[in-house]
Amino acid sequence: xxxxxxxxxxxxxxxxxxxxxxxxxxxxxxxxxxxxxxxxxxxxxxxxxxxxxxxxxxxxxxxxxxxxxxxxxxxxxxxxxxxxxxxxxxxxxxxxxxxxxxxxxxxxxxxxxxxxxxxxxxxxxxxxxxxxxxxxxxxxxxxxxxxxxxxxxxxxxxxxxxxxxxxxxxxxxxxxxxxxxxxxxxxxxxxxxxxxxxxxxxxxxxxxxxxxxxxxxxxxxxxxxxxxxxxxxxxxxxxxxxxxxxxxxxxxxxxxxxxxxxxxxxxxxxxxxxxxxxxxxxxxxxxxxxxxxxxxxxxxxxxxxxxxxxxxxxxxxxxxxxxxxxxxxxxxxxxxxxxxxxxxxxxxxxxxxxxxxxxxxxxxxxxxxxxxxxxxxxxxxxxxxxxxxxxxxxxxxxxxxxxxxxxxxxxxxxxxxxxxxxxxxxxxxxxxxxxxxxxxxxxxxxxxxxxxxxxxxxxxxxxxxxxxxxxxxxxxxxxxxxxxxxxxxxxxxxxxxxxxxxxxxxxxxxxxxxxxxxxxxxxxxxxxxxxxxxxxxxxxxxxxxxxxxxxxxxxxxxxxxxxxxxxxxx
Numbered sequence: 001x002x003x004x005x006x007x008x009x010x011x012x013x014x015x016x017x018x019x020x021x022x023x024x025x026x027x028x029x030x031x032x033x034x035x036x037x038x039x040x041x042x043x044x045x046x047x048x049x050x051x052x053x054x055x056x057x058x059x060x061x062x063x064x065x066x067x068x069x070x071x072x073x074x075x076x077x078x079x080x081x082x083x084x085x086x087x088x089x090x091x092x093x094x095x096x097x098x099x100x101x102x103x104x105x106x107x108x109x110x111x112x113x114x115x116x117x118x119x120x121x122x123x124x125x126x127x128x129x130x131x132x133x134x135x136x137x138x139x140x141x142x143x144x145x146x147x148x149x150x151x152x153x154x155x156x157x158x159x160x161x162x163x164x165x166x167x168x169x170x171x172x173x174x175x176x177x178x179x180x181x182x183x184x185x186x187x188x189x190x191x192x193x194x195x196x197x198x199x200x201x202x203x204x205x206x207x208x209x210x211x212x213x214x215x216x217x218x219x220x221x222x223x224x225x226x227x228x229x230x231x232x233x234x235x236x237x238x239x240x241x242x243x244x245x246x247x248x249x250x251x252x253x254x255x256x257x258x259x260x261x262x263x264x265x266x267x268x269x270x271x272x273x274x275x276x277x278x279x280x281x282x283x284x285x286x287x288x289x290x291x292x293x294x295x296x297x298x299x300x301x302x303x304x305x306x307x308x309x310x311x312x313x314x315x316x317x318x319x320x321x322x323x324x325x326x327x328x329x330x331x332x333x334x335x336x337x338x339x340x341x342x343x344x345x346x347x348x349x350x351x352x353x354x355x356x357x358x359x360x361x362x363x364x365x366x367x368x369x370x371x372x373x374x375x376x377x378x379x380x381x382x383x384x385x386x387x388x389x390x391x392x393x394x395x396x397x398x399x400x401x402x403x404x405x406x407x408x409x410x411x412x413x414x415x416x417x418x419x420x421x422x423x424x425x426x427x428x429x430x431x432x433x434x435x436x437x438x439x440x441x442x443x444x445x446x447x448x449x450x451x452x453x454x455x456x457x458x459x460x461x462x463x464x465x466x467x468x469x470x471x472x473x474x475x476x477x478x479x480x481x482x483x484x485x486x487x488x489x490x491x492x493x494x495x496x497x498x499x500x501x502x503x504x505x506x507x508x509x510x511x512x513x514x515x516x517x518x519x520x521x522x523x524x525x526x527x528x529x530x531x532x533x534x535x536x537x538x539x540x541x542x543x544x545x546x547x548x549x550x551x552x553x554x555x556x557x558x559x560x561x562x563x564x565x566x567x568x569x570x
Contacts, residue, residue, distance in 0.1 A: 057151070057220060058073035058074065058075055058151045058220070059073040059151050059153060059168065059172055059186050059187060059220060060073075060185065060186040060187075060220040060221045060222050060223060061073070061222045061223075062165060062178060062179075062186070062222075062223050062225065063222065063223070063224045063225065064224075064225055064227050064228060064229040064232075065224065065225060065226055065227060065228050065262075065264075065442055066228065066229070066230075067224070068229045069156055070155065070156075070157065070160070070161060070165055070225070070227070070229065071153060071154070071155050071165055071178075071179070071274075072153075072154050072156065073151040073152065073153050073154070074151070074152055074154060075149050075150070075151055075152075076123045076124060076125075076126075076129075076149075076150055076151070076152045077124050077129040077147040077148070077149065077150075078119065078121065078122040078123055078124065078147065078148050078149075078150045079100065079119075079120040079121045079122075079124060079129075079132060079145065079146075079147060080117055080118060080119050080120060080145070080146055080147070080148060081107075081110055081111065081117075081118050081120050081144055081145055082116050082117060082118075082143065082144045082145075082146070083110070083111045083112070083113060083114050083115060083116070083118060083144075084114070084115065084116050085143040085144040086111050086144045087144075089107075089108055089111045090104075090108070092107065092111070092141065092144070092145075093105075093107035093108050093111075095135055095139060096120075096132070096135065096145075099128060099131040099132050099135060100120070100121045100124065100128050100131075100132065101121075101128070102120075102121065107120065120145075122150060122170055123150055123152045123170070129147070132145070132147075133147075150172070151172055153167070153168040153172075153179075153274075154275065155167075155273070155274045155275050157229065158273045158274075158275060159236070159271050159272065159273050160229065160232055160233060160236060161227055161229070161232050161266070161267070162177075162271050162272055162273065162274050163177065163266070163267065163268045163271055163272075163285070163286070163287040163288070163289075164177055164178060164225075164227060164266050164267075164287060164387070164440065165177045165178055165179060165274060166178055166179035166180050166181075166274065166285075166388075167179060167274040167277040167285075172187055173187070174186065174187070176285050176287075176388065177287065177387065177388070178223065178225070178386065178387070178440070178441075180388045181386045181387055181388050182223055182386065182441070182444075185220070185221040185223065185444055185452070186220060186221065186223060187220060220447060221444050221445055221446055221447065221452055222444070222445045222447075223441060223443075223444050223445075224441075224442045224443040224444070224445070225440055225441060225442060226257075226262035226263050226264065226439060226440050226441070226442045227263065227264065227265060227266070227440065228264050228265065231255055231264045231265045231563060232264075232265040232266075232267065234265075234559065234562045234563065235253050235255060235265040235267050235559060236267045236269075236271075238253070238555055238558050238559055238562075239251050239253055239267055239268075239269045239555075240269065241555075241558075242269075242536075242538065242551070242555045243269050245543075245551075246538060246541040246542065246543050246545070246551050247541065247542030247543060248538045248539055248540055248541045248542060249539045249540035249542075250268065250269060250270065250288060250292075250539040250540070251268070251269045251536070251537065251538045251539065252267070252268045252269075252288045252289050252292070252419050252535075252536075252537045252539070253265065253266075253267050253268075253534070253535060253536050253537070253555070253559070254266050254289050254419055254420060254423045254534075254535045255532060255533070255534050255535075255559070255563070256423050256424070256427050256438060256532070256533045257531065257532065257533075258426075258427035258428075258430035258431045258436075258524060258530050258531075258532070258533045259431060259457075259530075259531070260436065260456065260457040261424075261427070261436035261437055261438045261439055261457060261458065262438075262439060262440075262442070263385070263438055263439070263440040264532070266287070266289050266420075266440070268286075268287065268288040268289065270284050271284065272284045272285060286389065287387055287389065288419065288539075289418065289419045289420050290383075290385065290387050290389060290390040290391065290418055290419075290420050291389040291390065291391055291418070292391070292418060292419065292539075293391045293393050293394065293416040293417060293418055294416060294417070294502065294504075294518050294537070294539070295412060295413050295414070295415065295416060295417075295502040295503075295504075295505065295518070296412040296415070296417045296422055296500055296502065296520070297411070297412040297413070297500035297501050297502030297518065297520065297548070298336075298353045298411065298412055298484075298498060298499060298500040298501065298502075298548070299412060299422060299426075299498050299499065299500035299520050299521070299522045299548070300411075300412030300415070300417070300422075300500070301350065301353060301358050301410070301411065301412060301498060301500075302425070302426060302429060302472070302476060302498045302522070303373060303374060303377050303379075303425055304358055304361060304362065304365070304370070304373075304410045305346075305350055305358075305361075305472055305475060306373070306377075306429060306433075306463070306464045306468065306469070306472045307365055307369065307370065307373035307464075308361045308364070308365060309464070309468045309471055309472055310373075310464040310465060310468045311365060311369060313361065313364040313365055314346045314361055314364070315346065316345065316346055316347045316471060316474075316475060317345050317346070317347065318345060318346045319343060319344070319345055320343075320344050320345070320346065320348075320349055320354075320356075320357045320360065321342070321343055321344075322335070322340050322341040322342060322343075322344055322349075322354055322356050322357060323340055323356065324338065324339055324340030324341075324356065325338070325356060326356050326359055326360070326407075328359060328363070328403050328404045328406075328407040329402050329403045329404035329407075330404070331404040331407070331408070333355050333356065333359045333407055333408070333411065334355060334356070335352075335354055335355050335356060336353060336355065336501065336547075341354060344357070346475075347475055347478060349361075350475045350476070350478070350479060350483070350498075351475075351478050351479055351482065351483030351484070352483060352484060353479075353483070353484050353498070353499065355411045358410045358411050359407035359408075359410055359411060360407075361410055362406045362407050362408075362409060362410025362411070363403060363406050363407060363410075365406070365410070366406065367396070367398040367399075367401035367405070367406055368398045370398075370401075370406055370409055370410065371395055371396055371397075371398045371401075371409075372398075373463070374395055374409075374415070375395065376435070376461060376463045377425040377428060377435060377463050378421055378424050378425050378428070378435055378460070379393050379395055379415070379417050379421050379425065380392060380393055380394070380395040381393075383420055383421060383424055383437065383438050384437060385420065385437075385438050385439060385440055386439065386440055386441045387440065390418070390420070391418050393415070393416050393417045393418055393421055394415055394416040395415055396409060396414070396415065412500060412502060413502065419535055419537050420438060422520075422522055422535055423438075423522060423533055423534075423535040424436070424438050426497075426498075426522045426523070426524060426533050426535070427524070427533040428463055429464075429469060429472055429473060429476070429524070430473070430496075430524035430530035430533055431530070432466050432469050433462055433463055433464040433465060433466055433468065433469035434459055434461075434462050434463070435459070435460040435461055435462070435463050436457060436458060436459055436460060437458040437459075437460050439455050439456075439458070441455050442454075442455060443455070473496050473527055474496075474527075476496035476497055476498060476523070476524075477494060477495070477496040477527045479496070479497060479498055479499070480495045480496060480497050480523060480553075484499045484548075484549040484553075485497050485498065485499045485521060485523065485549055485553050486549070486553070487549060487550065487553040487554045487557060488521055488523055488553035488554070488556045488557040488560070489557060490525075490557055490560050490561045493525055493526055493560065493561075494525065494526045494527035494528060495523055495524070495525040495526070495527065495557075495560060496523055496524055496525070496527045496530075497521055497522055497523020497524065497553075497556070498521070498522060498523065499519075499520070499521050499547070499548035499549040499552065499553055500518075500519070500520040500521070500522075500548045500552075501517055501518075501519050501520075501546060501547045501548045501549075502517065502518045502520075503516065503517055504516040504517060504518060504539075504540060516540050517540065517541065517546040518537060518538065518539050518540070519537075519538045519541060519546055519547060519548040519550075519551050519552045520535065520536060520537040520538065520548045520552050521534075521535070521536050521548050521549070521552040521553040521555070521556045522534070522535040522536075522556075523556060523560075525560050532560065532563060534556045534559050534560060535556075536552045536553075536555045536556045536559075537552070538551055538552050538555075
């Protein structure tokens, strides 16, 4: 019995030692796997049971002042290929090309690039996506073809406000207009995430639900503009009508609220559809309201008249003798019709837009004061509006001006302005003589709806006294009531403004082009409490009629009539 008991104890001891050794071995192996090889094995396991995905959020929406959508984004699928896993390039090309509207050679070229990732087609239509997805399942192309989410930009109103909005390139980058100016806040985000997948790279378990919850972005924002799409539509309709009637090279219109500097409408013709911007010449993309400079002609006389009244070098009833033309530093300056108006008051000089009278006023003001008021009214520098490509315009340095330069500047020649600068200056006249900074962005909101930034009225400076401004507004009302701007009249309404007709400068700056003009009108209404400032600028009309009072003023009058100023009857 003792012998048998010892044998059992020996066996138990051997078994215990064996088990202890096994435990030690397991612990050592476990420690080796966890502490030494843990990271590498974890990555291998992760690669086998799941994939890293880049989830794209949609670009921020652009709205008008009333919440109507002007630019929106939807998520679409983009197709890529992994050339390193393509087993039969020719077969793949034959199967894939007809489904996505590409040639077999296009697909073969993509495969030939090599590497692990090549875009095949970005932002596919839904039908294309469904067809390719079915092909991947049937032919088991999971290892070489895949999809990624990308945002696609849509402009639901097509041409409406196109030159303001701009457009977006293939990498969700704003390339013009508001899209470019505010790209940093509008741009969608890419969020890296990991999904557990099956052997065919399909999300499973919790990943199914997380993949269906579309990532909307944490930083991209919604931009609300000051633009009113209703006013914008009316303006663009009138521009189309003016194009048909006058056959110009281009036409631009800006409507502004002079009380707060909000741009209510901004349009140009010709224009384009930002949904298909690639079909148009790049020149058409430009927003002429901020990027086109031109000699303003007689519309600039509103500013000169304000400066002269403020400096008391003239009064409304002061008498001028108009000989029909004057010679200044050897340069002949004559009236628009080449005729003499005889003895007239300064009120008549403004009403009839007499170049001889304004040339005299320019000389009385002198170079220093003339350029000072031009700059005070906002000319010669960008307004700072949230739009790309804004020009500064061109003004003289006072020390470089001769008498002829003072005279021509006073009639709106030898200087250059943008349409936005001009409508901003006239808005200052409509705003009791106070210049405001124009703005086209009203509110920027965070992804959660909270306000990120709110932009409102910004005073720049007072340019003329209130009493002087009231006198000037009265003179400009006379221009429309019984002067050169009569065709801007709307029955029962009080409108003030100024017409302009300027000969176009040669592109090389060597003089003026024969028979080529820019016709314009800029005015405000109603005079007793201005709510709107409207500028219409017609570049190079193709008809024989090129005077601003004849072709630009009627367009402005129709816009005033439709924008509902009836409640401000005289």
